Amino acid sequence: MLGRFEYARPQSVDEACRLLAEGGRAAAVLAGGTDLLVDLRNGFRSPSLLVDVKRLGELQALKTRSDETVVGAAVPLNVVVENRELRKAYAGLSDAALSIATYQLRNRATVAGNLCNASPAADMAPILLVLDAELTVQNAKGTRAVPVATLFTGAKRTCLVPGDVVIDVRMPPLDGELRTAFRKQQRIRGHDLAVVNAAAAYAPSRATLRVAVGSCAPTPVLLEPFDTKGTSPQALADEVLRAAAAATAPIDDVRASAAYRRAVLPVLLRRLLADVVSGRGGGI
Amino acid sequence: MHDIELRVNGHAERASVPAGMTLLEFLRDRLALTGAKEGCGIGECGACTVLLDRTPVTACLVLAVEADGLDVRTIEGEAADGELSALQRAFVDAGAVQCGFCTPGMIMSARALLLRSPHPSDEEIVEAIAGNLCRCTGYEAILAAIRAASGTGGEP
Ligand SMILES: Cc1cc2nc3c(=O)[nH]c(=O)nc-3n(C[C@H](O)[C@H](O)[C@H](O)COP(=O)(O)OP(=O)(O)OC[C@H]3O[C@@H](n4cnc5c(N)ncnc54)[C@H](O)[C@@H]3O)c2cc1C
Ligand code: FES
Ligand code: FES
Numbered sequence: 001m002l003g004r005f006e007y008a009r010p011q012s013v014d015e016a017c018r019l020l021a022e023g024g025r026a027a028a029v030l031a032g033g034t035d036l037l038v039d040l041r042n043g044f045r046s047p048s049l050l051v052d053v054k055r056l057g058e059l060q061a062l063k064t065r066s067d068e069t070v071v072g073a074a075v076p077l078n079v080v081v082e083n084r085e086l087r088k089a090y091a092g093l094s095d096a097a098l099s100i101a102t103y104q105l106r107n108r109a110t111v112a113g114n115l116c117n118a119s120p121a122a123d124m125a126p127i128l129l130v131l132d133a134e135l136t137v138q139n140a141k142g143t144r145a146v147p148v149a150t151l152f153t154g155a156k157r158t159c160l161v162p163g164d165v166v167i168d169v170r171m172p173p174l175d176g177e178l179r180t181a182f183r184k185q186q187r188i189r190g191h192d193l194a195v196v197n198a199a200a201a202y203a204p205s206r207a208t209l210r211v212a213v214g215s216c217a218p219t220p221v222l223l224e225p226f227d228t229k230g231t232s233p234q235a236l237a238d239e240v241l242r243a244a245a246a247a248t249a250p251i252d253d254v255r256a257s258a259a260y261r262r263a264v265l266p267v268l269l270r271r272l273l274a275d276v277v278s279g280r281g282g283g284i
Numbered sequence: 285m286h287d288i289e290l291r292v293n294g295h296a297e298r299a300s301v302p303a304g305m306t307l308l309e310f311l312r313d314r315l316a317l318t319g320a321k322e323g324c325g326i327g328e329c330g331a332c333t334v335l336l337d338r339t340p341v342t343a344c345l346v347l348a349v350e351a352d353g354l355d356v357r358t359i360e361g362e363a364a365d366g367e368l369s370a371l372q373r374a375f376v377d378a379g380a381v382q383c384g385f386c387t388p389g390m391i392m393s394a395r396a397l398l399l400r401s402p403h404p405s406d407e408e409i410v411e412a413i414a415g416n417l418c419r420c421t422g423y424e425a426i427l428a429a430i431r432a433a434s435g436t437g438g439e440p
Contacts, residue, residue, distance in 0.1 A: 041326055078339075108342075
C-alpha cells in the first residue's frame with residue numbers, strides 16, 4: 001500500500017481543476033506516477049487526493065508541424081522517443097527523452113511530469129529551456145502560458161500553484177535550420193539520473209547558440225544566448241565554458257562531488273558543442 | 285474503495301480496491317498471481333514487470349485503480365494448457381534462469397519486445413531489458429534466449 005489517500009479520475013480538465021482547487025496543497029496531479037508514487041512509497045509526500053489526468057483528451061496531443069510542435073502532458077516518453085517527425089525536428093529532445101529511466105518507466109513517465117517534479121537533474125529541462133518551450137497551464141480561473149524558463153523556482157519547486165494542470169508543452173515555430181543535442185554524464189551506462197546534463201540549440205542562419213545545464217545548481221540553468229558570428233569554434237567553446245562555470249554552483253551529493261561536477265562539465269559541454277556546431281547531432 | 289473491472293490474462297476480473305493498492309499487490313495478494321515479484325518497489329529492478337495494454341510497465345508503480353478498464357498480462361498468461369511458451373522454453377534451453385527472481389519480469393519485457401518487433405536486433409533486446417536487473421546470469425544467456433525466441437511470434 002502506498003498510503004491512505006483518495007483517487008479521482010475526472011472526465012474533463014475543468015473537473016480536474018475544480019478537484020485540485022478544492023484539495024489545495026493536499027491534492028496532487030497524477031500523471032505517470034514515476035516520481036509521485038515513489039515519493040508516496042518513501043513517505044516524502046502524503047497527499048490526501050490524487051487526481052489522475054492521464055486519460056483526459058486535451059492532454060494527449062502530439063503535433064509536429066513547422067509552425068507548431070505540441071507534446072500533450074499525458075503523452076508517455078516512449079511515444080515521444082518513437083516519433084520520427086519529432087526526432088527530425090529536435091534530435092536533442094528525442095535523445096533526452098530516451099535517456100530517462102527504462103523502457104517500462106517511459107511507458108508511464110511524461111515530459112510534463114519530469115518538468116513539474118522540478119528535479120535539478122530533470123533530463124527534459126535543459127533541452128526545453130534552449131528550445132524556448134512553454135507550458136499551457138489551466139486552472140479554475142483560466143488558461144495561461146508559462147515559459148519553461150520561468151518554471152523552476154528552486155530545487156523541487158515550481159511557480160505552479162494548487163489547482164494548476166499542465167495541458168501541454170509547446171515549442172515555438174521552427175524558423176530555419178536548428179541543430180539540437182543533449183548530453184548526459186551518468187555513473188553507470190543505463191538508467192541513472194544525471195551527474196551533469198546539458199543541451200544546446202544552434203541556429204546557423206541566425207548565428208545564435210543556446211545552452212542550458214542541469215544538475216549543477218538548485219535549478220536547471222539557461223545561459224544567455226551566444227552570438228556565433230565571426231567566432232572560431234575554439235573561442236566559442238571557451239566562452240560557453242566560462243559562462244557555464246559562472247552561472248552554476250555544483251554541490252556534493254549521493255551521485256557525485258562538486259569537484260567532479262566542475263571537472264566534468266567542460267568536457268560534456270565541449271562534446272555538446274561539437275554535436276551541434278559540426279552538425280553531428282545526438283549521442284548521450 | 286474503488287470498483288474496478290479489468291482483464292487479466294484474458295479473464296474478466298471485478299474487484300473493489302483501496303486507492304493506495306498497487307497493481308502488483310492486487311495481482312499477488314488478491315488474484316494469487318505471484319509470478320511478478322517485488323524486488324525494490326520503486327521502479328528500479330523490473331522484477332514486477334507486467335504488460336498493460338500490451339506494453340510493459342513496473343506494476344509496483346501503477347495503482348490497481350489506474351488499471352481499471354485495461355488489459356493486463358502476467359507471466360502466468362505465458363504457458364497454455366501446461367505447455368511452456370516458445371519464449372519460456374528458450375529461457376530454459378539457454379540456461380537463462382538461475383535463481384529465477386528476475387525471470388517473470390524479464391520474460392514479460394521480452395514478450396513485449398517480440399510483440400512490437402518480431403525480429404529484434406541485439407541493440408533492441410538490450411534496450412528492452414535494460415530495466416530488468418539480474419544478479420545471477422550475467423545477461424548473456426538471457427540475450428541468447430531472446431535471440432532464439434525471435435521469430436517465434438509475438439503471441440505465446
Ligand atoms: C527508476 C527510475 C529512474 C528514473 N530515471 C530518470 C532519469 O534518468 N532522468 C530523469 O530526469 N528522471 C528520471 N526519473 C524520474 C521520473 O521518471 C521522471 O521525472 C518522469 O518524467 C516523471 O513523469 P511522470 O509522468 O511519471 O510524473 P508524476 O510522477 O506523475 O508527477 C511528477 C510531479 O509532477 C506533477 N505533475 C505531473 N503531471 C502534471 C500536470 N499535467 N500538471 C501539473 N502537475 C503535474 C505531479 O503532481 C508530481 O508532483 C526516474 C524515476 C525512476 C523511478
Ligand atoms: S519491484 Fe517494481 S521495479 Fe522493482
Ligand atoms: S536469475 Fe537470479 S536474478 Fe536473474
